[in-house]
Amino acid sequence: MRQSKHRALRDAGPVQSAVVVSRGRNRAWVAVEDDGALLLCDYPSLDELPVVGDSVLVRSVDGAAGEGIIVEVLPRVQTITRTTAGGERKTMAANVDLLVIVAALARPELRYGFIDRAVAFAEHQEITPLVALTKADLVDPTVVAQTLALYRDRLRYDVIVLSTVDHRGVAELAERIAGRRALMLGQSGVGKSSLFKVLGADRGARVGEVNERTGRGRQTTTSSRLAYLGHGFLIDTPGVREFSLADLDPRDLAACFRDLASHLGACRFPDCRHLEEPSCAVRAAVENGEIAATRYASYRRALEQASGSLLSD
Incomplete structure (x- = not known):
């Protein structure tokens, strides 16, 4: 029927x-x-x-x-899913092959924990992450250099430094998105709206949020946006607030932190959670500087707040 x-x-x-x-x-x-x-x-x-x-x-x-x-x-090429509190598998997005993780270098203060959880989420979902660092014009160049040293040079993530004031990195971001199906993930106040404004997309639109209860459209400050760029698109939608690492088995979480992953299997106990267990290879790597302290702190927080949103502090 x-x-x-x-x-x-x-x-x-x-x-x-x-x-x-x-x-x-x-x-x-x-x-x-x-x-x-x-x-x-x-x-x-x-x-x-x-x-x-x-x-x-x-x-x-x-x-x-x-x-x-x-x-x-139409048939989906790829899906982003999560498990609900009731154990049901829920599809959150489809056909996305690039996760643009937007974080401000200043105003608000750079949140390493958010970046770390977001790239771990991308690793878990097998989606390419792109870290977009905004408001570069508001910080000393040494801050930019330190952040690049960690995420680009040490962890080998793709990172773009941006400023919508002097348009630094904007053309590069547009090139990276062109031909891709990209989803934007970022906290409030990090400059996502400004990025959409300066991208100069062939076509761009702000759309009204669809009320979950009634299905009716309404204009709000948390509206979704879509920009077309070179046969690709970039979507910013309030729905990404539901994305989290909550459904990931704690034993698998460390594997989503690529600097921790290389030390897995070297711990004394096979079920080591890398917290207080003796002879933990991960904690030893933190102590000798192989793993950055901020990254290990992000792992611990993700483990402790497994039910929290990626967008929570």
Whole structure:
């Protein structure tokens, strides 16, 4: 029965390809790929509920400007998932191949813990991380150098230093996103809005949040945004606040910290959590400087707050 309804919807008129930007319980915002137009869509009788990043086929609703219907969710290349408190596996986003982790070097103060948990999340989900350090114009160059020394030189992560004041790194960021399906992750006040403004995307849009309870669209300061860049896109959505390491077995958490991972298996006890256990290879590496103290502190905090959000302090 659902298949017949699905086929009827698709055959009712011409369809367009689009990308899901934000989703509520009953409706979703999509950006049409041809022209970037935004549609607030219902999604009745679908076998698979749409999520952020989904490629979908949509049909406009006659007589209702700016509204449409999602008639099909296209096959997913990749998914970001988590386990809910009830043990259910939930898909949070789809078709994302780049996680842009935005952190300010100043105002607010640089939060190493957030960066560390976010890159660990990317490692866990097998998504390429890109660390975007904003507000470089507000700090001494030595701060920039120290941060690059850790994340770029020591840990071998891809890092871009940015300033929307002098446009430092903006062109480089646009090049990295071009052709990719990127999701932006960052705390409040780190300059995400400014980045969207200066990226100079071919098409960019701010869309209203979809109310989870009613499915109705509304304009808020926590709206989702999408920017198209060279056949790729960058999405910033409030939904990423649900992403966390909560469903990761504590025994597997250390493997998501690449500097800790190289010491796993060398501890005295196979089930070592690298906290207070004797003859721990990880703690020995911290003591001799092989692992940065800030990174080990981030690991311990992630372990202690496994149920917390990546965006919590």
